Amino acid sequence: MAISAADVMKLRKATGAGMMDCKNALTEAEGDFTRAVEIIRERGKLVANKRSDREASEGAALAKVSADGKFGAIVVLNCETDFVAKNEGFVTLTQSFLDVAVDNKPADLDALKALTLDGRTLADHVTEQTGVIGEKIDLSYFGCIDAASVVAYIHPGNQLATLVGFNQENVDSQVAKDVAMQVAAMNPVAVDKDFVSQEVIEKELEIAKEKFRQEGKPEAMLDKIAQGSLAKFFKENTLLNQPFVKDNKLSVKEYLESASKGLTATGFIRFALAE
Structure with missing residues (x-):
């Protein structure tokens, strides 16, 4: 049967699949639009299964804050190649997932994947797009x-x-952006020293003691000297104590206090795809 260009465009709009894939699906479905959509989705599952063991290390990491400014989310969608990661459609898909996250405030990644967009779960969208794009896609x-x-x-x-x-x-807004960019540039391990895990502290102390031991410092002094190194670690690696990148005469804590009395950071998240 003849498949019209309008039908092909309608299926393309509904699924995001390529023109020939849509035409072939409609032909196989003998013009049945619903069945053609199912065919496209079934092919997505097939491709997803075939590429499940592939490495998806490229992608897009996006962040957004709710309209009231009190909730923020980061969503990362992975793919296999830089070419796909930079594609406008891929970034738009990531943004749509992020919008769902901000609107619904899911408890965790699994809860996010179970949320719906245009009547289908985000997990289903990921599977379908794997078929459309031809690469492993992962909401990670x-x-x-x-x-x-x-x-x-x-x-x-x-x-x-x-x-x-x-x-x-x-x-x-500029103060807030400055601190968010500080987190991006300086990659702190915690907001303040009280939030650094005991595991990290013990590791830093051991590294310091071994360093000074190799330098020939007396064993009895190692604990005390290592505490000095730990204090330096806190200054360089905790957000509030780091030198402010725009004015290293100030710590981030002092910068925030100068902007508004009592202002401080309560938490942060940083996600980098390749470091």
């Missing part, structure tokens, strides 16, 4: 922050995204 990460105010930052190229929460509402 979801992180979120609730705070009095939250700021999001996406580094150009969509490979790095950050969120920072603050203890005050209506934080000056």
Whole structure:
């Protein structure tokens, strides 16, 4: 039977599949639009199964804050190649998943995948797009922050995204952005030293003691000297104690206090696709 261009375009709009894939699906379905959609989706599952063992290390990392400024989310959608990662359609798909996350505030990644977009779960969308694009696609990460105010930052190229929460509402937008960019650039391990895990502390102490041991420092002094190294580690690697990148005479804590009395960061998330 003859398949019209209008039918092909309608199927393409509904599935995102290529023109020839849509025409072939409609031909196989003998013009039955619903069946043609099912064929496209079944092919997506087949491709997804075939490519399940492939590495999907490229992708897009995007961040967004809710309209009231109190909730922010980061979503990461992976693919196999840089070519696909930079494709406008792929970035738009990632953004649509992020919009669902911000609107629904899921508890975790599995809960996000179970949410629906245009009547289908995000997990189903991922499978379908695997078939459409021909690469392994994976919705691999979801992180979120609730705070009095939250700021999001996406580094150009969509490979790095950050969120920072603050203890005050209506934080000056430039101040908030400065701190989000600080997180992106300096990659702190925690907000403050009290939030650094004991595991990390013990590891840093052991590294310091071994370093000074190799330098010939007396064994009895190693613990005390290592504490000094730990203090330096906290200064360089915790957000509030780091030198502010725009003015290293100030710590981030001092910068925030100068912007608004009592202002501080309460938490952050940083996700980088390739580091």
